[in-house]
Structures are given as structure tokens and as C-alpha cells.
Amino acid sequence: MTAGEKENPSGRTEKLIYETGMEVILNQQQIQGILQTMADRIASDLDQGTVVAVVGIRSRGEVLAERLANMLESRLGHALPCGTLDITLYRDDLNDPQGRMPPAFQGTEIPFDVSGKTILLVDDVLDTGRSVRAAMDALIDLGRPKAIRLAVLVDRGRHEYPIQADYTGHKLQIPEGKTIAVHLAETDNKDQVIVQ
Amino acid sequence: MARLHDETFRWWRKHLLGLRDLSRQEIETILDTAEGFEEFSTRSVKKAPALRGKVVVNMFFEDSTRTRNSFTLAANRLSADVIEFTKTSSSVSKGETLIDTARNLEAMGIDIVVIRHNAGGAPKLLSRNINACIVNAGDGFNEHPTQALLDTYTIRQVKGSLEGLKVGIVGDITHSRVARSNIWAMTKLGAEVTLIGPPTLMPAKVNELPVKVSYSLDSVIENLDVINMLRIQFERLGGNPFPSIREYSHFFGLTVERMRKARPDMLVMHPGPINRGLEIESEVADGPNSVILRQVANGLAVRMAVLFLVNQAAMEEQKYRV
Amino acid sequence: MHTSGNKILIRNGRILDPGNGVDRVGDLMISDGKIVKLGGTIATECEITIDATGKLVAPGLIDLHVHFREPGDEEEETIASGSAAALAGGFTSVVCMPNTKPAIDEATRVEYIHRMGRQARKSFIYTMGAMTKNREGKELAEMGLMTAAGAVGFTDDGEGVQDTAVMLRALKYASMFDTLIAQHCQDNSLVGKGVMNSGYNSTVLGLPGMDPLGEELMLWRDVQLVKKSRTRYHAQHISTVGAVKIISEAKAEGLPVTCEVTPHHLLLTDNSCADYDTNFKVNPPVRTSKDIQALKQAIKDGLVDALATDHAPHLKSEKELEFLTAPFGIASLECALPLYVKALVEPGVIGWPELIGLLTYKPARVIRIHKGTIAEGDRADVVVIDPNKEYVIDVTKFVSKSHNCPYDGWLAKGKVEKTIIAGELRYNSDEPRS
Numbered sequence: 009m010t011a012g013e014k015e016n017p018s019g020r021t022e023k024l025i026y027e028t029g030m031e032v033i034l035n036q037q038q039i040q041g042i043l044q045t046m047a048d049r050i051a052s053d054l055d056q057g058t059v060v061a062v063v064g065i066r067s068r069g070e071v072l073a074e075r076l077a078n079m080l081e082s083r084l085g086h087a088l089p090c091g092t093l094d095i096t097l098y099r100d101d102l103n104d105p106q107g108r109m110p111p112a113f114q115g116t117e118i119p120f121d122v123s124g125k126t127i128l129l130v131d132d133v134l135d136t137g138r139s140v141r142a143a144m145d146a147l148i149d150l151g152r153p154k155a156i157r158l159a160v161l162v163d164r165g166r167h168e169y170p171i172q173a174d175y176t177g178h179k180l181q182i183p184e185g186k187t188i189a190v191h192l193a194e195t196d197n198k199d200q201v202i203v204q
Numbered sequence: 205m206a207r208l209h210d211e212t213f214r215w216w217r218k219h220l221l222g223l224r225d226l227s228r229q230e231i232e233t234i235l236d237t238a239e240g241f242e243e244f245s246t247r248s249v250k251k252a253p254a255l256r257g258k259v260v261v262n263m264f265f266e267d268s269t270r271t272r273n274s275f276t277l278a279a280n281r282l283s284a285d286v287i288e289f290t291k292t293s294s295s296v297s298k299g300e301t302l303i304d305t306a307r308n309l310e311a312m313g314i315d316i317v318v319i320r321h322n323a324g325g326a327p328k329l330l331s332r333n334i335n336a337c338i339v340n341a342g343d344g345f346n347e348h349p350t351q352a353l354l355d356t357y358t359i360r361q362v363k364g365s366l367e368g369l370k371v372g373i374v375g376d377i378t379h380s381r382v383a384r385s386n387i388w389a390m391t392k393l394g395a396e397v398t399l400i401g402p403p404t405l406m407p408a409k410v411n412e413l414p415v416k417v418s419y420s421l422d423s424v425i426e427n428l429d430v431i432n433m434l435r436i437q438f439e440r441l442g443g444n445p446f447p448s449i450r451e452y453s454h455f456f457g458l459t460v461e462r463m464r465k466a467r468p469d470m471l472v473m474h475p476g477p478i479n480r481g482l483e484i485e486s487e488v489a490d491g492p493n494s495v496i497l498r499q500v501a502n503g504l505a506v507r508m509a510v511l512f513l514v515n516q517a518a519m520e521e522q523k524y525r526v
Numbered sequence: 527m528h529t530s531g532n533k534i535l536i537r538n539g540r541i542l543d544p545g546n547g548v549d550r551v552g553d554l555m556i557s558d559g560k561i562v563k564l565g566g567t568i569a570t571e572c573e574i575t576i577d578a579t580g581k582l583v584a585p586g587l588i589d590l591h592v593h594f595r596e597p598g599d600e601e602e603e604t605i606a607s608g609s610a611a612a613l614a615g616g617f618t619s620v621v622c623m624p625n626t627k628p629a630i631d632e633a634t635r636v637e638y639i640h641r642m643g644r645q646a647r648k649s650f651i652y653t654m655g656a657m658t659k660n661r662e663g664k665e666l667a668e669m670g671l672m673t674a675a676g677a678v679g680f681t682d683d684g685e686g687v688q689d690t691a692v693m694l695r696a697l698k699y700a701s702m703f704d705t706l707i708a709q710h711c712q713d714n715s716l717v718g719k720g721v722m723n724s725g726y727n728s729t730v731l732g733l734p735g736m737d738p739l740g741e742e743l744m745l746w747r748d749v750q751l752v753k754k755s756r757t758r759y760h761a762q763h764i765s766t767v768g769a770v771k772i773i774s775e776a777k778a779e780g781l782p783v784t785c786e787v788t789p790h791h792l793l794l795t796d797n798s799c800a801d802y803d804t805n806f807k808v809n810p811p812v813r814t815s816k817d818i819q820a821l822k823q824a825i826k827d828g829l830v831d832a833l834a835t836d837h838a839p840h841l842k843s844e845k846e847l848e849f850l851t852a853p854f855g856i857a858s859l860e861c862a863l864p865l866y867v868k869a870l871v872e873p874g875v876i877g878w879p880e881l882i883g884l885l886t887y888k889p890a891r892v893i894r895i896h897k898g899t900i901a902e903g904d905r906a907d908v909v910v911i912d913p914n915k916e917y918v919i920d921v922t923k924f925v926s927k928s929h930n931c932p933y934d935g936w937l938a939k940g941k942v943e944k945t946i947i948a949g950e951l952r953y954n955s956d957e958p959r960s
Contacts, residue, residue: 094240097252105522115240149249303846323848324732326800344850346732383730407729
């Protein structure tokens with residue numbers, strides 16, 4: 009069978025690749041559009057005088073954070089500090105014999121003081137909420153932010169911990185056993201969100 | 205920013221016994237991981253919960269201040285509990301053996317043993333007999349892997365890479381575990397190592413090691429990118445391998461005068477503690493080429509990386525057990 | 527020693543008695559503790575008949591170098607357990623080393639060893655005495671009285687006699703009794719606190735090495751002294767290329783010098799220490815493949831007088847110590863024969879007759895005992911060997927009290943099936959051990 013096209017309930021056109029059981033949920037244009045809309049909302053939500061910094065969670069969140077920071081810069085008219093958080097050391101399954109092996113630890117790179125700032129925490133997918141919980145712990149160990157806001161590209165919505173995003177790009181219900189992968193040009197040569 | 209990592213490679217060793225058996229990729233993994241820990245010293249909470257609930261035993265059968273403190277602090281920064289265990293000698297054959305001692309500690313539920321011992325191979329012996337992770341903090345004249353890792357890390361930090369660098373190691377090679385670990389780590393990372401010292405301080409078949417050997421510091425110093433001055437350890441020297449400290453310093457001491465022959469950017473290293481005026485003059489140890497204090501700072505990041513990685517490997521091993 | 531009145535008939539074996547140049551298939555009959563008939567087909571009815579078709583029938587093996595640890599370290603081995611292990615290994619006579627606690631350095635202690643051997647009723651027990659008091663290398667021990675009590679030679683084994691003047695004195699004094707002086711050649715000033723062969727491996731493992739020169743210098747020194755004293759001199763467990771050369775030159779000069787070689791110096795190199803496995807820690811240390819080659823060539827050339835195990839049992843708890851602190855020694859008495867086969871017969875260095883010679887009449891000659899042959903009228907110390915039987919060495923099945931044996935799990939060829947001492951079948955591999 010060859011790659012075909014299919015109409016999904018939301019009306020968007022998506023490409024199905026049957027051979028691999030992989031479904032493209034968002035393409036490059038859609039991702040770009042979502043981020044622009046998100047940047048608009050964030051910019052309009054900010055009160056005058058709020059000091060904002062953008063922090064991405066390794067590794068796809070880091071790329072999204074950089075993109076958002078650039079978009080916000082053009083809207084706000086000034087550059088935003090931007091950093092990367094490695095949450096490996098804070099994962100709740102780190103020493104759980106049943107946990108999956110975490111990606112290699114590369115360290116946190118946040119070259120500014122988080123204290124007193126509103127931190128826009130960015131990740132690619134919000135699923136169980138466990139990564140965000142770890143990220144908040146990791147952030148708090150660096151200092152005392154004024155506020156933490158969460159922005160995610162995709163919300164899978166299992167929400168095992170009581171954590172909601174402030175800015176969600178795309179909400180998605182997918183069956184158990186399927187996984188979402190976010191590919192971004194900077195790390196994967198191509199922008200797309202797939203379910204497999 | 206995002207470094208590209210080989211996602212197919214995984215650290216799998218639950219023990220760090222030495223560097224001789226490690227691949228270049230494994231050594232680089234430790235160094236890369238250590239880089240991630242470097243920012244800890246500048247944080248407001250200098251701690252992360254990676255080893256929370258884990259117990260690390262510092263089993264030191266030889267005197268040590270800095271290595272022990274460095275390991276203790278590294279373990280604390282990863283939120284592990286640390287037990288300090290000191291014993292001066294284990295050579296009594298009919299008393300409690302090393303294995304007895306370790307098994308007793310293990311019965312208390314320890315996860316990682318950091319061991320320093322006067323007998324080469326003692327960490328390996330432990331690794332065969334208990335389940336905990338074993339980290340070698342120096343065994344006899346065999347290896348001192350974390351020291352060599354922090355040395356390598358420091359060189360990489362300053363010079364970018366070890367590829368093609370000329371490194372001189374000066375002193376008592378025969379009795380030096382630091383020298384051995386340095387030889388393995390540095391040659392694997394592409395450096396050219398020259399051992400420098402009197403023939404009486406060179407081990408048997410030194411020419412079969414992947415190194416050059418020189419008996420004259422003066423004739424090789426001008427080519428060195430890095431010089432690592434070993435501490436003369438009087439307690440280890442058998443007999444009298446050189447006639448006097450004065451004569452040793454004359455030929456092998458790193459003096460201000462000798463530094464004039466060296467490249468202006470030659471790094472000066474020393475594993476400490478320094479015998480000032482013996483193997484190195486104070487002005488050189490404290491001078492602009494010296495990275496001795498930076499070595500100590502980096503030791504912390506390297507040891508955090510090692511503790512973190514061996515624990516991760518142990519966790520993985522548990523998954524596949526049963 | 528007690529003898530048996532039983533008649534034993536061993537049928538159709540390959541009778542190997544190199545001391546008498548015998549190598550033929552036939553029957554052998556034992557009666558009243560002696561060989562009474564040999565060769566051809568013997569029709570006499572006997573109480574015990576052993577079918578030895580396809581097997582070797584040889585004089586009981588002799589080991590010039592064992593440590594049975596009694597008195598002093600009976601938890602490691604006793605004369606009873608050690609001599610039982612000897613029987614299982616086909617050895618009918620063994621020579622105990624005097625480095626016990628206390629050392630065998632006077633006549634009543636020699637008698638004690640003999641008495642314990644008689645009580646054990648396993649293999650024959652001989653002993654050497656210490657050359658110097660308490661093996662300290664300073665004052666001569668009572669070699670004359672010990673010779674009278676039956677000591678077959680003198681050595682400070684475990685240590686070489688460091689002081690040249692003391693060594694010369696010992697050699698001269700011993701010549702009065704025409705006894706044997708045996709030496710563990712090792713110059714302590716050079717070997718120091720070494721724990722393995724000095725070389726690439728010791729350097730890489732960070733363990734203090736033992737320079738081969740340490741062995742060679744003392745051997746060379748002793749040979750010079752023997753030129754003066756003309757005493758019978760035996761170099762124990764030689765292990766290096768240089769030692770072979772010195773022995774060769776001494777023999778060429780016609781000096782009364784003999785030597786022995788152990789299984790481990792024929793089979794193991796210092797590569798085996800790479801894992802810090804203390805079962806490979808032995809003194810003299812296992813060396814290099816060049817040394818093994820030289821020792822094999824020496825055996826082929828007839829320069830070696832005896833194969834000896836240096837059976838050195840140690841407690842598991844002691845061998846579990848660090849390589850640096852664990853005691854030296856390998857326990858190999860029970861698996862020695864197949865080890866020699868693996869080292870010498872399988873690669874074609876020598877054949878079975880030469881191997882049996884190095885384990886029987888030749889060592890008997892070194893200590894001057896009338897053993898090691900099976901002519902009619904000789905005392906019936908006989909071993910039956912299946913030369914083709916393959917089995918896996920399993921240290922947990924050892925009779926010896928200690929299991930510090932690096933050959934555990936090795937595939938062995940050549941099995942001792944029966945050991946007969948003075949006409950009594952004392953070991954039978956078919957029967958459960960008593």
C-alpha cells in the first residue's frame with residue numbers, strides 16, 4: 009500500500025503512512041502557525057514590566073523555547089533570556105527499577121538568575137505531567153521565580169499529576185500504546201508531529 | 205547549546221575499576237556527563253535528588269583528605285547518604301578480610317562503595333564478591349581513575365581536546381596509580397604521553413606501554429603542551445631510588461628557570477598534595493600556567509558524573525535481572 | 527609401613543618401567559607387598575584382579591615437593607589429608623617441605639612427620655629438613671641428626687638462603703653426610719616484596735614484580751659454591767630461561783646439580799594474573815611463554831631430573847585476600863598427572879615413558895631412595911593410569927583440604943585409576959572414597 013490521504017474529524021488533511029503505522033498529526037506549517045498564535049497570546053498576557061525568561065526542557069523543548077523566544081522578541085521589542093533545563097536528575101523514575109532508561113544527562117544551561125523572573129517553561133509534549141513536575145523542582149533549585157508559566161506544543165492529556173498547561177498548541181486524544189514524537193528541523197531535519 | 209549525542213551508546217558499567225578497560229567513547233561519556241554537573245557550584249541549591257535514598261560508603265584503607273572529601277561532597281550533592289569507613293590496614297590474614305568487611309557493610313543495604321586501598325586489584329576483588337557498585341578511589345599502584353578523569357577533563361576544558369597534545373608525566377612512575385590511569389585516559393583520547401623521571405622510578409617493561417620515556421626533563425620540556433608533576437611519595441619509595449631530594453629537584457623539579465624553556469601556554473598540573481620546592485617550586489605551582497586548583501574543582505563534577513553513571517547502570521541491571 | 531598379604535594381578539596393561547627400560551604389554555603380579563612376576567600371561571588366581579587393557583601400569587609416582595602444613599596449619603592440610611590427595615593423584619611417595627610451624631629443623635620433628643605419615647597409612651611420607659634453624663638463613667640446623675632420623679635432604683624452601691657465607695657453610699657441612707641440599711632460589715634484595723613476575727603485566731596491574739634475575743643470580747651463585755663443596759645440590763621449581771641455561775652449564779661441567787619443574791611453570795604465564803585471581807599467585811611466580819618454552823626444551827633435552835608439584839594448599843579465606851596480601855601457592859597434587867600430560871605429552875615434547883621416568887626413578891635418584899621401579903622383587907608401589915580418559919577437573923571433589931587450584935574446570939586427559947602401595951590397593955577411582 010502506498011501513502012495516502014485521509015480526512016480527519018477536525019477537517020485537517022493528514023498524510024498516513026500505512027507501512028510504518030505512523031500518522032502525521034502536524035506538519036511544518038501547522039507547527040509554525042501554532043507557535044505564532046502562542047507567541048501572540050503570551051505577549052498579550054504579559055503585564056508591563058514583567059521580566060520574562062524562556063526555559064526549554066531538553067531536548068525538543070529547548071528548540072521550541074528558542075523559537076518562542078525569538079518570536080517574543082519581535083513582539084516585545086527586546087531580547088529575552090533563554091535557557092535549557094535538563095530534568096534527568098529530577099525524574100521520579102530515575103531510581104525506579106521499572107522506569108525506562110532516561111536520555112543521557114547533559115546538564116542544565118541557564119545563564120541567568122531565575123529569581124524574581126516569570127519563567128515561561130516550554131516542552132514539546134504534555135502527557136502525564138511528570139516531566140513538568142521534575143522541571144519545576146529543577147527550576148526551584150536554581151532560585152525563586154516570580155511565576156512559572158507552561159507552554160506545550162501538544163497536550164496528550166493523560167495528566168497523572170495535577171498539572172495543566174497555560175498555553176497549549178494542539179490537544180490530542182490517542183489510544184494507549186501509541187506514542188507521540190515531535191520532530192523539529194534543528195534536531196531532526198524536519199518539523200512534524202507524528203503518532204506511532 | 206544542544207550537543208549532538210550518540211543516542212545508540214549507553215553507559216553500562218556499574219563499577220569504575222580503572223580506565224585501562226574503558227573505550228574512548230566511555231571516557232568521553234564520563235567527561236560529557238561531568239560537564240553537565242559543572243553548573244552545580246553556582247546554583248542556589250547545590251544539590252539534586254538523583255541519588256536520593258542511596259547509600260554511598262567511603263571505604264578508605266589509606267589516608268586521603270581531598271579525594272575522600274571530593275567523593276563525599278559529590279555524593280551529598282546528588283542527595284545520597286554517605287557512610288565514612290576508615291581502616292588503616294587490612295593485611296591481617298586471619299582477622300576480618302576486605303571481603304568480610306564489605307559483606308558486612310552490604311548487609312546494611314549500601315548501593316555504592318568508593319574504595320581506596322593499598323593493594324592493587326582490591327576494588328576488582330570487591331566487585332567480584334558484592335553486588336554494590338564499586339568505584340575505585342585509588343588502589344595500590346594500579347589505577348586512580350577519577351584523578352585521571354579530572355586531569356583529562358581539565359585539559360579538555362582549557363585546550364578543547366587532547367587530540368595531538370604532548371603530555372609529560374614527571375616523577376615516580378613505578379609507584380604511581382595516577383600515572384597509570386593518566387596513560388590510559390590520555391592516550392585513548394589521542395594525546396602523546398612522555399614519562400619523565402630517573403630509570404630507578406620507571407616500572408618494568410615501561411617501553412611496552414603506549415608512551416615515550418625520557419630521563420631528561422630539560423630535553424623534552426620545550427615540546428610539552430601539558431606537564432603533570434607527580435608527587436614524590438616517600439612512604440612508597442623502596443630503598444633509595446635517587447640520592448637526595450636536592451639531586452632529584454635539580455634534574456626533575458619544575459622550577460621557574462625551567463619554565464622559561466617551556467611553551468608559554470604549557471599547562472602545569474599536579475594531583476596534590478604538593479611538596480613545595482621538591483617536585484615543583486611555589487612560584488610555578490601558584491603561577492599563571494598552573495591549573496592545580498581548577499583540577500580540584502573539576503574533581504567534584506567528575507566524581508558526581510561517575511557516581512551518577514554507575515548508579516544508572518546498576519538500575520538498568522536490576523531491570524534485566526529476573 | 528604395613529603391607530598386605532593379598533595377591534593382586536594386573537592383567538594385560540602396558541607396563542612402563544623406564545628405570546629398567548621396560549615398555550611392554552603383559553600381566554603383573556603382586557604378592558606379599560612385592561612385585562613377584564612381570565610380563566607375559568600369568569595364570570595364578572589372585573584375590574584382586576585388575577583388567578588393565580589399554581591402560582598404563584607404572585611405578586607409583588614420586589613428588590619431591592609438597593607442603594602438607596602439619597604441624598602448624600592443619601586447617602589447610604594435614605599429613606593425612608595431603609597423603610590421601612597424593613594417592614588420588616597416583617603418588618605413592620612424597621617429600622614434605624620443612625616450612626611448617628614450627629619448621630622441621632631438628633630430628634624429633636622429622637620423626638613426627640614420619641609418624642604422622644605412618645598413622646595416615648596413605649602414601650609414603652618423606653621429609654626434608656630445614657637447612658638453617660627456623661629457616662632464618664643464619665645458623666645451620668642439625669642436619670646430621672636429621673639425616674640420621676631419615677630426612678632426605680635440606681632446604682629453607684619458601685625462602686632462599688640469602689647469606690652467601692651461610693650457604694657455603696651449609697653445602698660444606700652437608701657434604702659430610704652425603705645428603706642433598708635443595709634451594710628455593712630467590713635473591714630477596716632483588717625480588718623484595720614482589721607478588722608476581724616482573725614485566726609488562728606487573729607494570730600494568732600495578733603490582734610489585736619479582737625479577738627473574740632474582741632466581742637466576744642465586745642459582746648461579748649456588749652453582750659456584752657447589753664447585754667448591756661438591757655437595758649434591760637440587761634447584762627447586764626452576765622457572766626461567768636463565769635458570770635453564772645455568773643448570774645446563776652446571777651439568778655440562780659435571781657438577782652434582784639436579785633440578786625440578788612444576789606443572790604451573792609449564793602451563794601458566796603471568797597473563798593469568800590479569801584478573802587479580804590469587805589462585806595464580808605462586809612463588810616462584812608464573813612467568814612468560816618464553817620461559818615455558820625453555821623449560822619444555824630442557825625437559826626434552828633431559829636436563830630436568832624431576833617433575834614436582836609444589837603442592838601448596840591454602841585456606842579459601844586466605845586466598846580471598848587481596849593479591850598483594852594473599853599467600854603464595856597452588857594445590858595441584860590430585861590433578862598433577864593430567865597437567866603434565868597436557869604440558870608435555872599432548873604437544874609432543876616427550877612421550878609417556880619419559881614422563882613416567884620424570885615422575886618415578888629419576889626423582890627417586892635425586893633423593894637416593896630405592897623406589898620408582900617395578901622389577902621383580904621390588905616393593906609393589908604401582909599405579910594404573912588410563913591415558914585416554916578425559917574428565918573435567920573439579921576442585922570440589924578434591925580430597926585435599928584446600929581448593930586453591932587454578933585448573934578448576936580444565937579438561938584433563940589421563941586419569942589415575944588405581945594406586946597400590948606396598949602391595950595394598952589403597953586408591954581405586956571406581957570406589958567411593960573412605
